[in-house]
Amino acid sequence: MLAIHLEESDLEEVGWGKKMDSEVDAQSVKTSAQSDKYETAGPAWSERATAGELSAVLDPSGTRVRNLFLHHTSLAAAKHSVRRFAPRPGAHVRLLDYGCGTGRFIRQFGSRGYQVTGMDITPEMLDEAERFGLPQGCETKLADGGSLAMPDNSVDFIWICGVLKYALFPPAAACRGGDTDSADAEDPDFVPTYDGLAREMYRVLKDGGCVANLEMYVDVAPDPFLPGFGKAGFHLERIDVVRRENGRFERYQTGRIPSPLVPLNAAAAVWIRRALDDPHRPLVGFRDYLFLWKKPNHDTYTSP
Ligand SMILES: C[S@@+](CC[C@H](N)C(=O)[O-])C[C@H]1O[C@@H](n2cnc3c(N)ncnc32)[C@H](O)[C@@H]1O
Numbered sequence: 001m002l003a004i005h006l007e008e009s010d011l012e013e014v015g016w017g018k019k020m021d022s023e024v025d026a027q028s029v030k031t032s033a034q035s036d037k038y039e040t041a042g043p044a045w046s047e048r049a050t051a052g053e054l055s056a057v058l059d060p061s062g063t064r065v066r067n068l069f070l071h072h073t074s075l076a077a078a079k080h081s082v083r084r085f086a087p088r089p090g091a092h093v094r095l096l097d098y099g100c101g102t103g104r105f106i107r108q109f110g111s112r113g114y115q116v117t118g119m120d121i122t123p124e125m126l127d128e129a130e131r132f133g134l135p136q137g138c139e140t141k142l143a144d145g146g147s148l149a150m151p152d153n154s155v156d157f158i159w160i161c162g163v164l165k166y167a168l169f170p171p172a173a174a175c176r177g178g179d180t181d182s183a184d185a186e187d188p189d190f191v192p193t194y195d196g197l198a199r200e201m202y203r204v205l206k207d208g209g210c211v212a213n214l215e216m217y218v219d220v221a222p223d224p225f226l227p228g229f230g231k232a233g234f235h236l237e238r239i240d241v242v243r244r245e246n247g248r249f250e251r252y253q254t255g256r257i258p259s260p261l262v263p264l265n266a267a268a269a270v271w272i273r274r275a276l277d278d279p280h281r282p283l284v285g286f287r288d289y290l291f292l293w294k295k296p297n298h299d300t301y302t303s304p
Pocket residue numbers: 038045056057058098099100101102103104105119120121122125143144145146160161162163166167
């Protein structure tokens with residue numbers, strides 16, 4: 001196991017080495033992780049965690065090539081977002097991988113020289129993230145995304161993949177693995193926490209910083225994802241479609257390409273979707289959206 005943590009002095013520089021009043025203790029986080037608030041209709045995240053680096057977080061019943069393709073489409077979206085919207089890596093540039101699961105993006109960004117904090121609500125996911133190895137300068141943190149226990153204005157860029165829809169749609173929604181179209185799914189007991197998660201990201205992000213949110217397997221238009229971030233104060237920079245589950249192009253990619261070529265083909269598929277697909281075009285079937293949000297610079301902005 002390779003788990004290298006930050007020097008205490010580095011942490012103190014950004015205020016993370018200090019115990020904070022708002023810090024959530026591990027026990028209270030575990031309690032909320034045990035509820036089904038953020039689960040899929042299938043096995044709980046804690047059970048899925050040990051299914052393998054990719055199967056745990058992508059398609060647990062999918063083939064190796066399918067999971068590889070899904071992995072490389074999301075990786076292409078992540079690389080593009082970081083290249084365009086994050087500062088260059090440096091000793092004090094901190095990325096937050098929000099809902100990091102088994103840590104595939106921590107390893108990706110960390111290997112490019114970024115200091116990454118991988119945060120997740122499921123302890124078993126973080127155990128796996130550490131077991132697969134964390135690059136130097138990277139760490140994991142057990143937390144609910146609604147209460148990050150990080151100082152205000154301390155993070156340069158936030159990456160999210162496959163997390164926030166659980167805070168927006170009730171468990172019966174198809175996009176959570178349920179059997180009702182997400183637009184029609186209702187549950188009187190479900191209280192969406194999406195707006196609060198967006199507010200918490202706004203708080204920890206530095207002025208001018210960006211959030212890149214990849215929502216995978218969504219069967220609705222992008223509209224429900226917009227108000228929460230807008231109310232928090234973010235400006236929408238872009239929405240892109242990066243994958244369609246039943247797209248002819250994607251079916252061709254997964255069906256016929258030998259696995260060594262999957263990364264290249266996944267990147268090409270994402271490039272073509274971003275260039276050609278209109279996210280607001282009515283569509284049947286699941287698709288992945290990439291939302292890019294910017295926290296305005298303080299001197300050019302009046303808070304909402
Ligand atoms: C589909 S997995 C994605 C993991 C990772 N982002 C990836 O793409 O490899 C969803 C992850 O979100 C985590 N999660 C869900 N709701 C969360 C919340 N409110 N706060 C923190 N983590 C959350 C789950 O524990 C799970 O590890």
